[in-house]
Amino acid sequence: MTRAGLFKRPAVAIGVVIVGAWVLVALLAPWIAPFDPLRSLAPLALPGAHAPGGGVLWLGGDLLGRDILSRLLFGARPVLLLSTTATLTAYLVGVSAGLWAGYVGGLLDMGLSFLANVILSFPVLVLYIVVILALGASPLNLVIAVTFASAPSVFRLVRTLTADVRQRDFVAAAVIQGESVPRILFVDILPNAAGPLVVDFCLRLGYTTIMVGVLGFLGLGLPPPAPDWGGMVNEGRALAFAFPHLVVFPCLAISSLVLGLSLLADGLNAAPQTRGGL
């Protein structure tokens, strides 16, 4: 299917629009946000209330009187940055190990597969909690925790794909030509396994976004003053039954972003790929 054809699929189009909108928001946050996300204006103001210095708190104010809309717009930055970085590092680790294990096989494969099995035996959230607790909560450690928890699934997928692609004639031809192993792995095999990986990447980005949100919700995410969507829900939770606007809007933000990513993954998955994998 051509690229133009891909965008005609409504799921992909909607996904692109939602994700693209959030990326734009993250990039332009300082210019489009009506207020400073850390400035205290009107505590627990209802949506549409006027700020003391002029201007309107369209989505209301939080516990400390900070503008919820501005915090949401600025919050897109850490959320997108963290999930993308974390998913990319998970892919870096998972793809390298998976290609290697799937191609070489043998003891190395057994060892890495066992390690992946061990890590995947944890309920995801428990694993995050243990890693965060061992390392402490900081953006870098969040990335490490996500990498640690997701790389094994990526590894499994890549390993299966590699073991399959490896048996094709063009790989045998590359071996006979005397190409180096890294070249075979990354130039010959990886592009032929790319289709399912792109779909998985979008899905995983969604999961990671959820997980970063959940960690924030549990109070194990970014340290407090940062406008983090999950953290905003955590802060507003105690008063949620009296002031639902504290928590509903951050939840809408994170849900829409994840929905965009799932639609994208779903659309890409349904599109015929150059080579059917999984």
Add this chain to the structure above:
Amino acid sequence: MALTMLAVSLLVFLALEVNGESVAVKVLGQFSTGDQRHLWLAQNGYFDPLPLRYGRWLWGFLQGRWGVSTYYHAEVRSLIAPRLAASAVLMAAALAVIVPLALALGVLAGIRQGSPVDRVVSVVAILTTSLPEFASAVFLSAIFVFGLGWAPGVSTLADGFSLRELALPVAVLALSSTGYIARITRASMVEAMASPYVRTARLKGAGPARIVLGHALRNALGAPVTVILLQIPWLLSGVIVVEVFFAYPGFGTLLYVASLNSDIYLIEACSMIGVIAVVSSQLLSDLINAALNPRLATERRAPPRRPVEALAP
């Protein structure tokens, strides 16, 4: 299996126990003096070599000596048992809703690919699986607690077991897991409906009900059964979030409180129990799979061929 558990225990040990100093801080508190910590570490054998410490820790764990919670000041074992029971109730209730609902929706959608029912189910499934559990918890409570006042906002089970308090947590869990299982069921059903034996049944003159119930359904249910069991680790994560949100007195809230208070022995025990739950669900899914499809047992053992050998005539 046993090896996996051993490796998991080593991982937990390495992550939480290796740094004796930080264990001492967590147990004795931030304001303990260096001398106190040193004394405590010496008394509890933290200066012994690492393998010895690990062996002793594992042996103690196997014997049920899980230590004393620093936050609750109680035996970890006695804390966990009632919480596990409460979580098991929540999970069983959730599964009792999720499984029939997901299978029914998936089968209905999969009977005719591309039908309006199929499209609606697919869209709703994507939508609901995209909601993080805390978000659907917020939305549902905004509607049913804040808006309509039908359900209580917290499910502390303070006055004993109550279906009303269980409703929202179960609904949240169902919302996040049903869609995924329904989609797997649907794919599996679509495949079964396109198979030669369904065509044969149709040519034979079997009615739609007989085709679906007698022929397609049995073959289509293999994949969903596996997926349902593999969904348990996710459900467990969801249970933690839901319990925290609704203050449900279960295993998840316990782990949450433990992690906020760096209650190290409680966390160790909770993670090991979580892993045991996951590993046993995996084992169960393997067994059921092997029972449903005996071919799998032999296929899986076949070693992948190496490329150069494959080339040899």
